Amino acid sequence: MRMTTWTVAGWLALALVASGCGGGKKGDTTPAVSDDGDGDGGDDGDDGGDTLVPPERMDEIKRTLDGRRRAAARCLSEAVNEGKATREARGHVALAFVIGRDGRARNVQVVRSSIKNPDVERCVVGLVEQADFGRLSVDLDWSYTYAFESM
Secondary structure, eight states: OOOOHHHHHHHHHHHHHHHHHOOSOGGGGSOEEOOOSSSSOTTTTOOSSOEEOOHHHHHHHHHHHHTTHHHHHHHHHHHHHTTSSOTTOOEEEEEEEEEOTTSBEEEEEEEEESSOOHHHHHHHHHHHHHOBOOOOSSOEEEEEEEEEOOO
């Protein structure tokens, strides 16, 4: 079946209208976070429902983690220098953690690692635990992956 120019234009117009309508609330694409369970509702005026973290704060958190890539690479180079990893070692370390209201990461866990080196993994976990992400109105679940290339 061959589509005519008008059929293609009609489908494009329909797609544009559908995408422009939205229909849902604007925050639908921003991850929701939950209260930390201490029952105080925080100082954010939260009514007990999910609270959204503004996209700008999410970008800041990502930039903070991106800024630690060089330090993460040093984790591998130190392991190589100490003979705990080969020069050909490469892979990734995927982490999951919670950024608390105080801006500190807690419960940092390696959820996936192809580098399979406990020294490198511990070092990367430590980098995230030392980071200051800035205060938040709620606890925020986060994940991040550091990639390592061969030396």
